[in-house]
Amino acid sequence: MSFSSVVQTTITPHSQKPLTERNYPKESEVSDAIQRAAKAQKEWKNVALKDRIKIAERFTEEFKKMENEIPLELTLQMGRPVAQNAGEIRGTLERAKYMISIAESSLADVPLTDTDKPGFRRYIRREAVGVVLIIAPWNFPYLTSINSVLPALIAGNAVILKPSPQTPLTGERFAQAFYNAGLPKDLLITLHLTPELTQYAVQHPLVNFVSFTGSVAGGRAVERAAAQAKTIKGVALELGGKDPAYVRPDADLQYSVAELVDGAFFNAGQSCCAVERIYVHDSLYDDFVREYAQQVQNYKLGDPTTEGINLGPVVSVASANRIRKQVADAVSQGAKPLIAEDKFPQATPGSAFVAPQVLVDVNHTMEVMTEETFGPVVGIQKVSSDEEALKLMNDSPYGLTASIWSKSAPDSLVENLEFGTVFLNRCDYLDPALAWTGVKDSGRGISLSKFGYDQLTRAKSVHLKSLNP
Secondary structure, three states: OOOOOEEEEEEEEEEEOOOEEEEEEOOOHHHHHHHHHHHHHHHHHHOOOOHHHHHHHHHHHHHHHHOHHHHHHHHHHHOOOHHHHHHHHHHHHHHHHHHHHHHHHHOOEEHHHOOOOOEEEEEEEEEEEEEEEEEEOOHHHHHHHHHHHHHHHHOOEEEEEEEOOOOOHHHHHHHHHHHHHOOOOOOEEEOOOOOOHHHHHHOOOOOOEEEOOOHHHHHHHHHHHHHOOOOOEEEEEOOOOOEEEEOOOOOHHHHHHHHHHHHHHHHHHOOOEEEEEEEEEEEOOHHHHHHHHHHOOOOOOOOOOOOOOOOOOOOOOHHHHHHHHHHHHHOOOOOOOOOOHHHHHOOOOOOOOOOOOOEEEEEEEEEHHHOOOOOEEEEEEEEEOOOHHHHHHHHHOOOEEEEEEOOOEEEEEEEEHHOOEEEEEOOOOOOOOEEEEOOOOOEEEEOOOOHHHHHHHHEEEEEEOOOOO
């Protein structure tokens, strides 16, 4: 099947005008790119680790040179207010520098000298897996891509990077920065692909590992494609979340409200680890809800290229319609909306602008408390005990992050929460020193931390016996 005449068009969310176009390649061109990457990787894996690290360090310098161009460009692609995009650049550099700083220790041989007998030498080596296909999302395209692109290259792999059709320029920026830093040709190839071509790439015999970030449905499609390939390959899936927060009786009310408003509404709630449901102890519930709704009403929704706007559109009209339906369904089931939509006149039907909304009188029969919203909406439910909160927080097919708001959270809460990351008094944040991982339908695999190098390498055991007397 040929897609050479098919064009990918990126629509700017706030204006609904075309921004940029890219031609899709033919299958033969995709295969050729993967073959070139595989050939380049054979040489790259033998380059000294210290030299690969030097190129990664220069990448951070080259990427930083783009910091004045990226913010507006990113807003036009995915809709986040321009002023907030500096944070993504800063976070991308923070993660890159941390993964660089631990590369030598994470990829070093593991000797077994403490148990070796005379005449034997044994060690475990971390070797590159080969060609890594990285399928990136649009919501935090630089932050999510750096988690895999940079450590994959440092570890000696080649990378095929497929950016989202919503943010095609981000993949091109990564390639430009790496090649300006001295990365040899064909080790990082950006491809714009249809779903059919993506499946073809996943199943290509020279692709050894696939890292996907996106929806649960998308993750299942990638997993099915990989399972049907003629060659066995690894798959990492970073999928959705329905991340809960629990506000205990001893929480700092003002602090918790401010942090949880930001955790739910930053980037219009379009984060896999955004706070989407809040459980508040009944002793604080009324005060918390009143203050929370007041702060949400202060958001300025509008054109994200305009100064003073701190809430932009969601990524598409289709996404906006889905979010509005989820809210309407909850209200029809008895949920009470606390934010008057007429305060946000930009949020009109047929647009990508969605009014921020806080729902109370919610429960787990409503989709808004059980299925990912990925929009500027949060449900708040009253609870009477830690045990009730724990039960409700775990009552979800997702398990990405959970947060507790308290001066002294019991260990039993942390130990029994079924999530990849548990926070105390913070949320919606990735510390690059910690493993980023999910459980249940939030996916599998690990990025960031020293463990992030494990899935991008394979263990080779070396067992040497000397025949010298």
